[in-house]
Amino acid sequence: xxxxxxxxxxxxxxxxxxxxxxxxxxxxxxxxxxxxxxxxxxxxxxxxxxxxxxxxxxxxxxxxxxxxxxxxxxxxxxxxxxxxxxxxxxxxxxxxxxxxxxxxxxxxxxxxxxxxxxxxxxxxxxxxxxxxxxxxxxxxxxxxxxxxxxxxxxxxxxxxxxxxxxxxxxxxxxxxxxxxxxxxxxxxxxxxxxxxxxxxxxxxxxxxxxxxxxxxxxxxxxxxxxxxxxxxxxxxxxxxxxxxxxxxxxxxxxxxxxxxxxxxxxxxxxxxxxxxxxxxxxxxxxxxxxxxxxxxxxxxxxxxxxxxxxxxxxxxxxxxxxxxxxxxxxxxxxxxxxxxxxxxxxxxxxxxxxxxxxxxxxxxxxxxxxxxxxxxxxxxxxxxxxxxxxxxxxxxxxxxxxxxxxxxxxxxxxxxxxxxxxxxxxxxxxxxxxxxxxxxxxxxxxxxxxxxxxxxxxxxxxxxxxxxxxxxxxxxxxxxxxxxxxxxxxxxxxxxxxxxxxxxxxxxxxxxxxxxxxxxxxxxxxxxxxxxxxxxxxxxxxxxxxxxxxxxxxxxxxxxxxxxxxxxxxxxxxxxxxxxxxxxxxxxxxxxxxxxxxxxxxxxxxxxxxxxxxxxxxxxxxxxxxxxxxxxxxxxxxxxxxxxxxxxxxxxxxxxxxxxxxxxxxxxxxxxxxxxxxxxxxxxxxxxxxxxxxxxxxxxxxxxxxxxxxxxxxxxxxxxxxxxxxxxxxxxxxx
Numbered sequence: 001x002x003x004x005x006x007x008x009x010x011x012x013x014x015x016x017x018x019x020x021x022x023x024x025x026x027x028x029x030x031x032x033x034x035x036x037x038x039x040x041x042x043x044x045x046x047x048x049x050x051x052x053x054x055x056x057x058x059x060x061x062x063x064x065x066x067x068x069x070x071x072x073x074x075x076x077x078x079x080x081x082x083x084x085x086x087x088x089x090x091x092x093x094x095x096x097x098x099x100x101x102x103x104x105x106x107x108x109x110x111x112x113x114x115x116x117x118x119x120x121x122x123x124x125x126x127x128x129x130x131x132x133x134x135x136x137x138x139x140x141x142x143x144x145x146x147x148x149x150x151x152x153x154x155x156x157x158x159x160x161x162x163x164x165x166x167x168x169x170x171x172x173x174x175x176x177x178x179x180x181x182x183x184x185x186x187x188x189x190x191x192x193x194x195x196x197x198x199x200x201x202x203x204x205x206x207x208x209x210x211x212x213x214x215x216x217x218x219x220x221x222x223x224x225x226x227x228x229x230x231x232x233x234x235x236x237x238x239x240x241x242x243x244x245x246x247x248x249x250x251x252x253x254x255x256x257x258x259x260x261x262x263x264x265x266x267x268x269x270x271x272x273x274x275x276x277x278x279x280x281x282x283x284x285x286x287x288x289x290x291x292x293x294x295x296x297x298x299x300x301x302x303x304x305x306x307x308x309x310x311x312x313x314x315x316x317x318x319x320x321x322x323x324x325x326x327x328x329x330x331x332x333x334x335x336x337x338x339x340x341x342x343x344x345x346x347x348x349x350x351x352x353x354x355x356x357x358x359x360x361x362x363x364x365x366x367x368x369x370x371x372x373x374x375x376x377x378x379x380x381x382x383x384x385x386x387x388x389x390x391x392x393x394x395x396x397x398x399x400x401x402x403x404x405x406x407x408x409x410x411x412x413x414x415x416x417x418x419x420x421x422x423x424x425x426x427x428x429x430x431x432x433x434x435x436x437x438x439x440x441x442x443x444x445x446x447x448x449x450x451x452x453x454x455x456x457x458x459x460x461x462x463x464x465x466x467x468x469x470x471x472x473x474x475x476x477x478x479x480x481x482x483x484x485x486x487x488x489x490x491x492x493x494x495x496x497x498x499x500x501x502x503x504x505x506x507x508x509x510x511x512x513x514x515x516x517x518x519x520x521x522x523x524x525x526x527x528x529x530x531x532x533x534x535x536x537x538x539x540x541x542x543x544x545x546x547x548x549x550x551x552x553x554x555x556x557x558x559x560x561x562x563x564x565x566x567x568x569x570x571x572x573x574x575x576x577x578x579x580x581x582x583x584x585x586x587x588x589x590x591x592x593x594x595x596x597x598x599x600x601x602x603x604x605x606x607x608x609x610x611x612x613x614x615x616x617x618x619x620x621x622x623x624x625x626x627x628x629x630x631x632x633x634x635x636x637x638x639x640x641x642x643x644x645x646x647x648x649x650x651x652x653x654x655x656x657x658x659x660x661x662x663x664x665x666x667x668x669x670x671x672x673x674x675x676x677x678x679x680x681x682x683x684x685x686x687x688x689x690x691x692x693x694x695x696x697x698x699x700x701x702x703x704x705x706x707x708x709x710x711x712x713x714x715x716x717x718x719x720x721x722x723x724x725x726x727x728x729x730x731x732x733x734x735x
């Protein structure tokens with residue numbers, strides 16, 4: 001009888017869902033018609049028609065993208081309220097839709113009318129009798145989960161002939177038990193009250209979301225971004241929303257969440273991609289990363305940005321009207337200091353010629369030279385190729401990677417870091433940059449510091465391209481005028497393309513930073529420049545920090561957020577881990593002295609974590625293989641093999657040789673080789689380092705050599721704590 005009742009309820013909801021999808025298709029056709037009409041306006045033959053075309057096509061494209069993104073789980077919630085409030089059920093979905101009579105058919109989850117879906121509780125039902133979550137696969141409703149919030153109102157409704165059966169185990173627990181795949185899913189159907197408060201917090205200032213592992217900080221922050229776009233679309237779409245995460249793996253893991261909520265106008269950037277034109281995917285070794293991330297590197301970058309370009313000329317001589325004019329090292333040094341005092345280096349390019357000519361004219365003392373006058377002097381000098389060549393070589397336009405490349409020279413690095421870095425720190429940096437390989441993630445913040453210290457290169461107008469005077473006085477083209485010395489010192493194989501916009505245009509309307517506890521002081525400076533006038537959402541847990549000097553990072557964060565009101569939210573319930581797994585991780589945190597925020601885990605599986613000990617190194621592969629196969633055989637979702645950095649290639653080769661997991665091995669190899677690539681949906685087993693697991697979750701985890709993960713950096717204990725909290729169902733350590 002119970003099964004028949006569930007089938008009836010599912011069938012009833014299917015009928016409504018079919019109706020919604022029919023309306024969605026109508027809305028899609030209307031948007032496509034709007035696009036066609038917009039294109040036809042462009043053929044009217046006047047400027048107004050073109051403006052109308054662009055506006056109509058833009059709006060149509062946005063609506064089509066929104067409708068396309070909403071198909072999966074379009075309808076997920078239903079509210080049955082007290083009859084005095086509303087006799088008809090309210091349905092909640094990823095977007096809002098109206099029927100042919102323009103009556104509300106589906107309420108957007110971000111709308112004020114939908115807030116009660118998340119905020120109502122049994123203690124404060126807010127006139128909600130029954131809250132229902134619809135579980136769907138594509139367009140098919142496969143189940144419903146009900147929560148009875150007001151038993152007295154339910155009895156009254158039943159007595160009045162209003163049938164409101166209660167079925168299912170509860171939406172939250174059903175969501176928690178689902179298998180993990182390669183992407184994070186939205187939780188709009190199961191948002192809890194404490195999470196909803198953070199999502200709908202005031203839009204101005206800074207919202208901080210803290211809490212231990214598994215409390216849903218990341219997904220709550222992403223839902224907040226979607227909510228802000230909904231509540232003030234003009235502001236946030238115009239200014240842009242920037243989401244910053246720790247790694248490429250993580251960004252690809254979360255990239256489906258916002259589109260699934262109907263939002264596509266958001267920039268998702270890992271810390272290696274924040275600077276336009278740059279994409280870095282590798283980390284430096286911990287000792288080097290600690291130096292590059294330190295706040296004092298800002299002073300080193302400021303100093304190097306003021307250095308004369310290596311290989312540039314130190315003297316210029318010319319004869320004019322019997323006068324011998326010399327710009328020697330001393331005079332040039334004074335000119336350089338005067339120019340630097342007026343602003344950023346590249347901004348001074350239009351002033352270089354005038355400054356040089358001033359110093360040269362002051363050396364003209366003879367009657368023959370003076371009688372010609374300053375204007376004639378300037379005209380003749382600006383017509384001389386040797387003067388133009390000198391000016392451009394002495395003060396070339398500079399980009400950030402070129403200047404960073406100068407620091408491969410130990411002597412130059414020693415000069416600019418005197419009193420700032422120790423000799424050992426200088427040695428680590430020179431070694432890091434000596435190979436001239438790809439930029440590291442830690443280098444990106446240094447590039448950004450240099451870009452702001454140097455300033456943008458002024459661009460020439462089209463009508464100035466044939467004017468030799470414009471090469472100096474009207475600015476320059478960076479590709480045409482890069483000197484041989486600049487190229488010699490530029491890092492080889494650099495992943496860099498000059499940004500297409502000014503540093504003044506880097507700002508966003510909202511900045512969301514996830515895993516904020518890991519940002520170095522230099523990374524806070526980089527991200528802070530993008531949010532000077534923005535509102536912020538900051539997500540983090542100090543106990544999971546990989547930065548060894550928290551006070552220094554906190555100071556940089558405070559500087560980035562200076563003057564903004566802070567709204568703090570704390571999440572206290574661990575929805576990710578089973579209680580057995582989190583008890584094991586929490587015991588480790590307490591044992592090694594981490595000041596960890598320990599949330600309550602709400603779900604039990606009966607499966608305790610396993611510890612496998614091997615007698616010697618030769619047994620390690622066999623023990624790891626057995627542990628992976630055991631977990632893969634018990635879970636339907638993903639399995640992570642977490643290893644020390646030094647063992648990643650070794651363990652990846654093991655995985656590729658295991659015939660039982662042959663179909664999974666290619667994805668594992670790809671993830672291990674490039675931490676910016678998330679494995680595809682069919683690759684169940686992946687190999688990752690401890691830092692790569694930040695923000696991710698797996699059905700099962702096998703941790704190889706946990707002691708080596710703890711020992712590989714100054715913050716290794718925090719990293720291992722993070723690793724132990726990534727599993728939702730099964731955890732095994734092999735060591």
